[in-house]
Amino acid sequence: MRSAKDFFRPLAVGAPEPVREIPFRPSRMIHFFDPGNPKMAAKVGDLAAQCDVVLGNLEDAIRADRKQEARDGLVRIARATDFGDAQLWTRINSLDSPWVLDDLLTLVPEIGDKLDVIMVPKVEGAADIHYVDRLLAQLEARAGLTRPILVHALLETAAGVANVEEIALASPRMQGISLGPADLAASRRMKTTRVGGGHPGYLVRTDPVGEDFTVGRYTYQQDLWHYTVARMVDACATAGILPYYGPFGDIADVVACEDQFRNAFLLGCVGAWSLHPKQIAIAKKVFSPDPAEVAWARRVIAEMGDGTGAVMIDGKMQDDATVKQCRVVVSLADALAARDPELARAYAAEENTDA
Numbered sequence: 001m002r003s004a005k006d007f008f009r010p011l012a013v014g015a016p017e018p019v020r021e022i023p024f025r026p027s028r029m030i031h032f033f034d035p036g037n038p039k040m041a042a043k044v045g046d047l048a049a050q051c052d053v054v055l056g057n058l059e060d061a062i063r064a065d066r067k068q069e070a071r072d073g074l075v076r077i078a079r080a081t082d083f084g085d086a087q088l089w090t091r092i093n094s095l096d097s098p099w100v101l102d103d104l105l106t107l108v109p110e111i112g113d114k115l116d117v118i119m120v121p122k123v124e125g126a127a128d129i130h131y132v133d134r135l136l137a138q139l140e141a142r143a144g145l146t147r148p149i150l151v152h153a154l155l156e157t158a159a160g161v162a163n164v165e166e167i168a169l170a171s172p173r174m175q176g177i178s179l180g181p182a183d184l185a186a187s188r189r190m191k192t193t194r195v196g197g198g199h200p201g202y203l204v205r206t207d208p209v210g211e212d213f214t215v216g217r218y219t220y221q222q223d224l225w226h227y228t229v230a231r232m233v234d235a236c237a238t239a240g241i242l243p244y245y246g247p248f249g250d251i252a253d254v255v256a257c258e259d260q261f262r263n264a265f266l267l268g269c270v271g272a273w274s275l276h277p278k279q280i281a282i283a284k285k286v287f288s289p290d291p292a293e294v295a296w297a298r299r300v301i302a303e304m305g306d307g308t309g310a311v312m313i314d315g316k317m318q319d320d321a322t323v324k325q326c327r328v329v330v331s332l333a334d335a336l337a338a339r340d341p342e343l344a345r346a347y348a349a350e351e352n353t354d355a
């Protein structure tokens with residue numbers, strides 16, 4: 001581990017200064033596209049207008065014989081597209097794969113000035129981030145980049161979860177972490193065959209009511225991802241970086257997707273992945289605080305004055321700690337409204353109703 005005083009020094013001569021704080025940029029949905037798929041490539045401009053983040057995926061879901069096509073496609077798209085306020089991210093291949101070196105050696109010099117964040121899959125510990133950190137610094141210096149490319153880790157191995165705190169703190173480049181439930185399930189030897197979401201077999205059951213154990217008992221399905229998401233959120237909050245739920249693979253089930261995203265939102269995540277255009281609106285809805293909640297939070301802040309002491313509002317006790325929660329909601333709402341005029345109008349309309 002680097003000493004505290006060296007932490008913010010560039011890792012290569014001529015590399016840009018590391019950032020001291022991760023900028024909060026709206027990232028409610030990280031929309032995945034295959035840059036080698038002409039149909040998807042043609043939609044990237046439109047997707048950038050609707051999404052906070054568009055991500056050119058080079059890793060899983062891109063066939064081995066199409067890796068180069070995807071990489072070349074991403075270079076073309078990045079150069080040709082005006083992304084407006086949207087961020088451009090990529091997911092490179094895993095560090096043990098035969099493709100990752102070409103990914104980095106191509107993308108940083110060719111489009112390093114357009115890439116905001118590089119997502120690194122299957123991160124197992126701080127050493128993986130340190131490797132990418134140094135290599136990026138060398139490549140940035142050679143390419144003459146003036147802004148560091150940030151790094152996002154994908155939490156999808158048992159070792160990664162065991163080391164999530166050190167991963168989050170590994171470098172000033174660390175922008176955030178996403179849950180990767182599919183690979184994580186395999187790594188943990190979970191007995192599921194899904195990409196995220198719950199499982200009807202993972203449940204608790206009420207006690208028996210008589211001698212027959214089969215009657216009169218209710219079951220409640222539990223969230224398979226609660227522990228990991230909560231741990232990831234704590235690691236990210238401690239490190240000052242951003243946590244995300246990952247993908248929900250049952251594209252048709254828009255209802256369960258919304259539930260899974262909302263659990264993550266309530267636990268502290270700032271966004272989730274959209275794998276299909278249908279999931280963009282779900283993420284936008286879920287990860288934008290509800291207008292009524294925002295109006296309530298503003299009221300609590302206003303009525304609490306300097307933020308200390310205790311008051312009753314509509315029968316509910318408010319004190320310093322509820323004001324802090326309300327500030328989280330309001331500052332997120334303000335940041336999102338600054339980028340999303342439709343949301344700004346919804347917040348303003350709710351304020352006017354309330355007044």
Ligand SMILES: CC(=O)SCCNC(=O)CCNC(=O)[C@H](O)C(C)(C)COP(=O)(O)OP(=O)(O)OC[C@H]1O[C@@H](n2cnc3c(N)ncnc32)[C@H](O)[C@@H]1OP(=O)(O)O
Nearest residue numbers: 032033034039040043057060061182195247274275276277
């Ligand atoms: C576990 C993990 O690692 S998750 C991350 C890796 N996986 C991914 O990135 C998957 C990304 N998504 C996809 O590849 C696709 O959405 C699939 C394969 C799941 C489904 O694709 P399709 O069968 O084509 O879906 P569908 O027929 O509903 O598509 C409707 C339209 O949306 C387009 N579309 C589908 N997904 C996307 C996308 N992610 N981005 C942009 N356009 C898309 C299709 O090209 C199609 O376009 P068209 O109307 O011009 O023909």
Ligand SMILES: CC(=O)C(=O)O
Nearest residue numbers: 156180181182183246
């Ligand atoms: C997101 C991802 O890569 C996974 O779930 O494996």
Ligand SMILES: [Mg+2]
Nearest residue numbers: 060156180183
């Ligand atoms: Mg994966």
